[in-house]
Amino acid sequence: MLALPGCSFWVCTDTTAERGKAGVRVQVVDTDGQPLGVTAAVVDWSLEPHPQVPSEGDQVHFRFRFDGADEYSGPAVDACAVDKKRVTLGCQTVSSSEAFGPADDPLTGNTWLTVEHPEQVDGVLLIPNDQSHDDGLTCEADSKDGGGTHPPEPPSRGDQL
Template sequence: MFPARLRTGAPLVLAVLALSGCSSHWGCTDTTAERGKAGVRVQIEDVYERPIGVTAEVVDWRLEPHPQVPSEGDQVHFHFRFYGADESSGPGVDACAVDKKRVALGCRTVYSSEAFGPGGDPTGDEWLAVEHPERVAEVLLIPNDQSYDRRTCEQDIKDGGGPHPPKPAGRGDLL
């Protein structure tokens, strides 16, 4: 069906394509860190689950209407602090309002760079809109650094892959 010369050259062409990175998922692997134990105060971990020398803490929280949308009723207003991070860049962690069983009612990622106010105070504040604010028992932080944004194999087979933080926490997750 095909000339002998074409049949003998085909394996060589396939080998060149594979070695050049043109083959599907050849050598590209993604790994995802395990989600750490949530708490009010956590040591932030990198994608290898090692502490990075930064601590995050929920300083306080309360239910109150957001000043820009008071008609939407109570939301969770919380203050957080990062210890050991610098002002320009640093880690981010998921903050979640949870019920008594530690089921997330609403989450968002907060970054250390958002925490620095006037005079270098490493405290910031955020709002979480939750469907049932009366069920909020506490606000917890998840220790995994969410700021590490490396491309996945699916996004870039040649340069992607490697370790990634766990999927960000969301409503319904048990923390």
């Protein structure tokens, strides 16, 4: 095989994993769709004013739990407030490292989702794709070390789950 100086046979490719089916309880999967041995679940949710900004009215307060995660695995999933048709009203990524619950339930954490119309919220769903290892290295940014399969893009307001 003949190689010319300055030429490379390295072909960098970027792919995006397919978004998994959202649910109240999901098996967290890697970018290849393989289970990580971690289950993420929405424990409960409510509409109430955020204690730091009560003047902004009701927001979505929810508790989540990661079973099977340890201090080194640190998976993260997208959590979305949805309406009756499972259309996203607001989303954010939650990580197992945010689970700082009471001593009798240390795998549970809680956070807030800001939504424009909280009265439309019918539930909170989790998307099973692990978001913790997206280093952001793409072929465009770094053709030598970038590339590979990346987690799906986070859902946008109005996406159907």
